[in-house]
Amino acid sequence: MALVKISGPVSNFREETRVKSTQTYNSGYSKVDTEKEINFRVANRPVTMKMPKSMELADGDEATVVGSDTSGGVKAILVRNDTIEIIYGYSTWYLMMWAIILLGVGVATIGIIVGLLLTPLGLYLLYKAFQHKQAYAMMATT
Numbered sequence: 001m002a003l004v005k006i007s008g009p010v011s012n013f014r015e016e017t018r019v020k021s022t023q024t025y026n027s028g029y030s031k032v033d034t035e036k037e038i039n040f041r042v043a044n045r046p047v048t049m050k051m052p053k054s055m056e057l058a059d060g061d062e063a064t065v066v067g068s069d070t071s072g073g074v075k076a077i078l079v080r081n082d083t084i085e086i087i088y089g090y091s092t093w094y095l096m097m098w099a100i101i102l103l104g105v106g107v108a109t110i111g112i113i114v115g116l117l118l119t120p121l122g123l124y125l126l127y128k129a130f131q132h133k134q135a136y137a138m139m140a141t142t
Contacts, residue, residue: 003131004074005138007064007082008043010057015039046073055088057081066135077135087139092132099125 020033038049040057042065049055049067057063061083067076078089102122109115 004069005066006043010061010063011041013040013059047076049076066138095129
């Protein structure tokens with residue numbers, strides 16, 4: 001899927017916290033996994049991004065977005081706040097590390113069902129890592 005790069009002023013910034021899962025243990029301890037879903041417009045195009053943390057971005061800031069072009073706007077991979085020069089998104093090395101681990105374990109256990117599940121997941125993360133590398137290269141160009 002081809003990546004697009006858009007730049008411009010940010011408007012309609014909204015950040016929502018979504019609960020991914022909740023676990024309660026016998027000791028009474030509860031664990032809640034959340035994810036931030038961030039929606040905004042850049043150059044009057046809708047942008048959406050999911051992240052584990054908040055983003056320092058507000059209406060009126062200048063931003064550059066690299067992501068996949070969808071029918072409903074842009075699904076962001078990387079967002080740079082040009083006002084304060086911070087890039088938000090996952091690291092290529094983080095994705096590459098998990099891809100190599102999953103591929104290694106998946107290939108080693110290919111004879112059992114675990115390997116058949118982990119190998120495609122590792123290949124998908126490898127694809128996403130190369131997509132992030134391309135996104136960082138696009139972000140570096142003016």
